[in-house]
Amino acid sequence: MLIETRELAKVYRMGDTEVRALAGVSVDIDRGEFVAVTGPSGSGKSTFMNLLGCLDRPSSGEYRLGGRTVSALDGDQLAEARNRHVGFVFQHFNLLPRTTALENVALPLVYAGVSKKERNDRAMRMLERVGLADRAHHHPAQLSGGQQQRVAIARALVSGPLLVLADEPTGALDTRTSLEVMALFHELNRQGMTLVVVTHEPEVARFARRVLRFRDGRIE
Amino acid sequence: MKLGALLHIALRALATNKLRSALTMLGIVIGVGAVIVMVAVGAGARARVEDQIRALGSNLLHVMPGARTQSGLRLPQGSSQTLSEDDAIAINREIPGAIAAPVMRGTAQVVAGNANWATHIYGTSPEYLLVREWPLAAGRGFTPAEMSGAGKVCLVGATVVRELFGGADPIDQVIRIKRVPFTVIGVLGDKGHSAMGSDQDDIIMVPISAARSRVLGTATQARQRAVQSIWVKAADGHDLAGVESQLRALLRQRHRLPPEAGDDFWLRNLQDVLSAQEASSRVLALLLAAVASVSLLVGGIGIMNIMLVSVTERTREIGLRMAVGARTRDILGQFLVEAVTLSLIGGLLGVALGVAGAMAIGAFAGWRIVLSPQAVALAVAFAFVIGVFFGFYPARKAARLDPVEALRFE
Numbered sequence: 327m328l329i330e331t332r333e334l335a336k337v338y339r340m341g342d343t344e345v346r347a348l349a350g351v352s353v354d355i356d357r358g359e360f361v362a363v364t365g366p367s368g369s370g371k372s373t374f375m376n377l378l379g380c381l382d383r384p385s386s387g388e389y390r391l392g393g394r395t396v397s398a399l400d401g402d403q404l405a406e407a408r409n410r411h412v413g414f415v416f417q418h419f420n421l422l423p424r425t426t427a428l429e430n431v432a433l434p435l436v437y438a439g440v441s442k443k444e445r446n447d448r449a450m451r452m453l454e455r456v457g458l459a460d461r462a463h464h465h466p467a468q469l470s471g472g473q474q475q476r477v478a479i480a481r482a483l484v485s486g487p488l489l490v491l492a493d494e495p496t497g498a499l500d501t502r503t504s505l506e507v508m509a510l511f512h513e514l515n516r517q518g519m520t521l522v523v524v525t526h527e528p529e530v531a532r533f534a535r536r537v538l539r540f541r542d543g544r545i546e
Numbered sequence: 547m548k549l550g551a552l553l554h555i556a557l558r559a560l561a562t563n564k565l566r567s568a569l570t571m572l573g574i575v576i577g578v579g580a581v582i583v584m585v586a587v588g589a590g591a592r593a594r595v596e597d598q599i600r601a602l603g604s605n606l607l608h609v610m611p612g613a614r615t616q617s618g619l620r621l622p623q624g625s626s627q628t629l630s631e632d633d634a635i636a637i638n639r640e641i642p643g644a645i646a647a648p649v650m651r652g653t654a655q656v657v658a659g660n661a662n663w664a665t666h667i668y669g670t671s672p673e674y675l676l677v678r679e680w681p682l683a684a685g686r687g688f689t690p691a692e693m694s695g696a697g698k699v700c701l702v703g704a705t706v707v708r709e710l711f712g713g714a715d716p717i718d719q720v721i722r723i724k725r726v727p728f729t730v731i732g733v734l735g736d737k738g739h740s741a742m743g744s745d746q747d748d749i750i751m752v753p754i755s756a757a758r759s760r761v762l763g764t765a766t767q768a769r770q771r772a773v774q775s776i777w778v779k780a781a782d783g784h785d786l787a788g789v790e791s792q793l794r795a796l797l798r799q800r801h802r803l804p805p806e807a808g809d810d811f812w813l814r815n816l817q818d819v820l821s822a823q824e825a826s827s828r829v830l831a832l833l834l835a836a837v838a839s840v841s842l843l844v845g846g847i848g849i850m851n852i853m854l855v856s857v858t859e860r861t862r863e864i865g866l867r868m869a870v871g872a873r874t875r876d877i878l879g880q881f882l883v884e885a886v887t888l889s890l891i892g893g894l895l896g897v898a899l900g901v902a903g904a905m906a907i908g909a910f911a912g913w914r915i916v917l918s919p920q921a922v923a924l925a926v927a928f929a930f931v932i933g934v935f936f937g938f939y940p941a942r943k944a945a946r947l948d949p950v951e952a953l954r955f956e
Contacts, residue, residue, distance in 0.1 A: 376950050379869070381868075381869060381949045381950050381953075382948075382949075382950050401873075401874060402873045402874060402875075405868065405871050405872060405873040405874075406871065406873070408868075408869060408870065408871050409870065409871020410871070414869050414870070416866075416953070420862060420865075420866045420869075420953070422863060422866070424558070424562060425558075433867070433870050434870040434871050436551060437867075437870060437871040437872050437873070437876060438871065481870070485871075
């Protein structure tokens with residue numbers, strides 16, 4: 327199993343009241359799966375994604391990624407785990423402005439301590455993979471929304487992660503561009519990449535082979 | 547992460563907000579510039595005082611006749627004739643470690659060939675050159691025979707050589723002082739300007755006996771062997787204060803002053819005068835240092851302020867960097883390097899401004915300026931420290947952000 331969670335729970339403390347964002351989720355995801363995560367807002371799907379992405383630590387329960395217990399790691403170890411094993415795709419792309427597509431894609435490699443030449447080579451290969459090699463030296467403001475999201479996907483792939491997490495990747499795109507982006511995800515999955523996509527759009531969820539529906543901090 | 551990569555990020559971030567970065571730097575630019583100017587002016591003032599001490603000779607006492615009261619009118623210092631050449635001889639004989647030189651002073655028109663010049667005539671003894679630490683550039687000093695026999699020989703200063711002889715060798719030439727021919731036997735070394743700004747090289751020295759009987763003297767002065775002043779130097783290894791008290795006691799005894807009477811001479815310790823000048827220039831430097839530190843402090847606060855704004859503005863960027871693997875120290879380093887870059891560039895610009903400002907002050911105000919590389923290095927180092935100190939808090943704030951919160955930040 328690539329991902330194993332056991333009774334994963336997250337409790338936020340807001341003044342005197344405790345909010346149980348995640349109330350014990352146990353789920354296994356295998357290598358090469360394409361999983362969609364859906365549910366209404368406040369259902370705990372974002373919290374679940376943050377835990378899967380090693381951005382946050384659970385209040386209780388256990389999370390194993392690639393056989394390694396993530397729930398026991400400290401801040402810098404989590405940063406390293408994100409750097410090596412997880413690629414993120416966000417709704418609003420989160421590209422650095424005034425920075426070329428190539429440099430944006432290479433950003434994770436900067437923190438991995440990869441030399442500049444190798445960074446640029448690998449980033450260029452990823453841009454070719456998402457079909458944007460000719461836009462390598464454009465800034466995000468010079469790219470369309472769909473192109474920006476493809477740059478972001480190239481960035482998620484550049485360090486060769488175990489899984490790619492996408493949070494509403496088509497939320498800011500029109501229907502046609504959404505389909506292009508989802509087709510790209512489908513292709514990546516076909517090549518063996520494990521994908522977990524948060525979405526509330528049924529058309530998007532249809533691309534996935536498995537759907538996890540969240541409600542009140544649990545999987546339905 | 548390597549420093550080069552951090553520097554690259556920092557420069558790009560600063561270039562994004564050029565005007566803001568420039569305004570933030572301004573505080574440091576002004577602060578460092580003020581430090582450079584302050585040190586240059588302060589060192590210049592100190593160098594001037596040191597030059598004056600050197601020009602005057604060190605460990606010096608100056609004795610002048612006291613004020614005289616005539617028909618109830620108090621005349622100026624030095625107006626009486628209570629000091630005589632014999633006092634100087636007695637000082638040399640009685641006080642160990644004291645070298646005294648009597649001086650008779652006046653001005654006269656002097657002629658050499660067809661050139662003429664008005665200059666200061668000093669009648670004195672060979673000790674004067676020792677006391678004033680004034681070496682001869684050429685020739686010889688007065689012999690005992692010339693001293694006792696009112697020899698018609700003279701030593702000339704550099705200015706006189708230039709004005710009378712056009713810089714040619716004046717030795718063995720004849721100068722007529724008030725129509726009395728004197729042979730030049732020596733040239734005085736260059737002494738430069740005095741503490742009061744007068745040209746010390748505009749001088750002709752003659753044996754005091756010759757001055758009294760042939761050039762400057764009046765009948766009364768000749769009778770009393772009166773002199774206008776006596777310069778006294780404490781020889782190396784002798785305490786100036788000790789010499790001063792012995793000198794006072796000796797002169798009171800020689801002048802037969804009763805214990806209740808005041809001194810009939812005026813004794814001045816020149817070291818004290820110069821120390822006071824040095825102290826006042828030090829106060830000025832201290833004042834400027836205070837202004838400069840306040841300016842640097844304000845500049846530092848400006849950097850902190852802008853860095854805090856920058857951290858807030860770039861919260862999402864920080865979140866993204868953390869999501870793709872930036873560790874706490876990477877973010878800390880990024881913002882710290884940015885703050886230090888701001889302060890260092892400001893510091894370097896400040897050095898340029900300070901050096902230019904100091905030179906402008908030197909050129910236009912005519913103040914003496916001493917620029918030292920140490921002061922420049924110190925100012926830049928100070929700017930660096932300011933950057934680290936005031937950049938640390940915002941950088942730590944950025945590094946401590948929660949990636950989940952930061953990514954969600956609008």
